[in-house]
Amino acid sequence: AQSVTQLDSQVPVFEEAPVELRCNYSSSVSVYLFWYVQYPNQGLQLLLKYLSGSTLVKGINGFEAEFNKSQTSFHLRKPSVHISDTAEYFCAVSGGAGGTSYGKLTFGQGTILTVHP
Amino acid sequence: ETGVTQTPRHLVMGMTNKKSLKCEQHLGHNAMYWYKQSAKKPLELMFVYSLEERVENNSVPSRFSPECPNSSHLFLHLHTLQPEDSALYLCASSQDWAGGSGEQYFGPGTRLTVT
Numbered sequence A: 001a002q003s004v005t006q007l008d009s010q011v012p013v014f015e016e017a018p019v020e021l022r023c024n025y026s027s028s029v030s031v032y033l034f035w036y037v038q039y040p041n042q043g044l045q046l047l048l049k050y051l052s053g054s055t056l057v058k059g060i061n062g063f064e065a066e067f068n069k070s071q072t073s074f075h076l077r078k079p080s081v082h083i084s085d086t087a088e089y090f091c092a093v094s095g096g097a098g099g100t101s102y103g104k105l106t107f108g109q110g111t112i113l114t115v116h117p
Numbered sequence B: 001e002t003g004v005t006q007t008p009r010h011l012v013m014g015m016t017n018k019k020s021l022k023c024e025q026h027l028g029h030n031a032m033y034w035y036k037q038s039a040k041k042p043l044e045l046m047f048v049y050s051l052e053e054r055v056e057n058n059s060v061p062s063r064f065s066p067e068c069p070n071s072s073h074l075f076l077h078l079h080t081l082q083p084e085d086s087a088l089y090l091c092a093s094s095q096d097w098a099g100g101s102g103e104q105y106f107g108p109g110t111r112l113t114v115t
Helices: none
Strands: A003-006 A010-014 A019-021 A023-026 A031-038 A044-050 A056-058 A064-068 A073-078 A087-095 A105-107 A111-116 B004-007 B010-013 B018-025 B031-037 B044-050 B053-057 B064-070 B073-079 B087-094 B110-114
Touching: A003 A087, A003 A105, A010 A019, A019 A111, A023 A031, A023 A087, A031 A064, A031 A073, A044 A056, A044 A064, A044 A073, A073 A087, B004 B087, B010 B018, B018 B031, B018 B087, B031 B073, B044 B064, B044 B073, B053 B064
Parallel strands: A010 A111, B010 B110
Antiparallel strands: A003 A023, A019 A073, A023 A073, A031 A044, A031 A087, A056 A064, A064 A073, A087 A105, A087 A111, B004 B018, B018 B073, B031 B044, B031 B087, B044 B053, B064 B073, B087 B110
């Protein structure tokens, strides 16, 4: 079975500072990885995804994430955050071909990013 | 309309009421999902439908009754709810239930308050 652990439930940061939101996963097969963002009282919106190819993935709003297979991690980063980045961020994994979790998405518990002025 | 839509966006109901939540996807997907999101709790997968057939039911109380009349529409019928059922209910869809990348597309949610 696959699982996702987001290591920080809350991350406070000042505006224009860099931020990293950490995500580790466990899976016995190849994986697809996602980060979603949820603004207050809204649904989840896809921020970026890793399916194959380059391990550095760029997404919307200046975010990027790096897939590290040896450390089974997919950390999300942004070099300079804005007040508008305040939201909850979810890491998710689905299994690749050949496993029982092929194409089935599992979500982490979420990290609340709060950007202070 | 594009993407995934949900109605109503807000709902207040008493414990003896019966109401329904509606979800519609305009993406041509084959799988649809209901999630419950409560304050300070992880996202909970409730039901999954693939090609109009229920494929997962994660120990959800019978006071929640899903219905998928076709691949574009998903309903969640509610009756005799409890205050702890107050939450944001999210609908999502994906191309397929198994296979592919698994990427899901979410609606804006229905904020349910049970009084």
